Amino acid sequence: VYPYKEIIGYKPIINGKSIKKHHGITRAIVGGALLGGAGAIVGAVTGGKQYDVVDKLAISIFFKDNKQFEMIFLNSETKTDSFTYKTLQESFNLLANKLESIISINNANVTDSKKVSDADEISKFKALLDEGTITKGEFDAKKKQILGL
Template identity: 35%
Template sequence: MGLWDSVKKGASDFSQLSTLQNKVKNNEVLTVDEIEEFERLTKGSIEESIRKNPTKYFKKSNKYGQVEIDDEKRLFKIGLTAYHFDDLNSYELLENGSAITSGGLGVGRAIVGGVLLGGVGAVLGGVTKKKKQTNFVESLKILVTFKNKKPVSTTIDFIKKKQKKDKKYESILLTAQETLAGFDYIINVLENDKHGEIVGNISGSNNLSVADELRKYKELADDGIITIEEFESKKKELLE
């Protein structure tokens, strides 16, 4: 193959790959031939390509405050950077350096200081009881940490200079709460995946006695991984 032929083939491959990548980004279904061509051009699977460069393939399907979601590929985006759902480790809302609320996989979300009002409503007293409450805020941000990523954390800033706790503050706080709701959504998806995997693994085991299976399900119910109703249903099924 001559130099000119190589150049033409390279341009053709580049154009074809761009077309296929756009289809993947837009969540279009690829044919078997297109999948094979994609894998030939990238020397890997579609899943591997998304894992290596989630930002390239991200397409927003929903938005919570300052975090965007791609439900189809299970990606989320903060600013200009996209991450996989399972990259998320923890997140916390900090006011003047003090944690108001925090969350993460396996712990849900809990109020650390202050009081949350209704869903994505306001946060009152974003300081612990030991600190004197003021009418001004110096900073308000969400600290997000990741698993197996560099850098290991990032921040979403909402207030970076002195701000009075007025209507503007309440509006900013609402956006921060909506952003937290986005991270809550991601954690709920991961928790549901974990729940399904555990239940599926237990259901697929043929070497456990009925008593052993019941103990397993009771432990899951006690830990809140499955509901009491699910436990009772499985208990009835096993005993019958």
């Protein structure tokens, strides 16, 4: 179990390919046996079949301190037009959207922390200026450096 605030990124993994099957010779023989020469020609021409498959559908989630977790939705060859694939792809997309939201919130929190820490840092140098430990020029230079100006 990892807390949401530890999530820093993710990577979708979708490995797939197109499969083309040629049944032209078999169809030509059957067509020729049933309908003669014309059947053989029609059988040979209509013998090809092509479809897409995915053999891995997963998301790698990256956490702080180089931790990683892989959520596997599918790990066997499945046709992309099947009910199984479509159902798993929907769950995959829901998780990806949730991770986007979590990462966005985490990045906003990091930005807010940075602003607070910059303000704290400037306040520390202001106190040093008020004490007389540093000069106004040193304070201004440090302030510009902290603000990236």
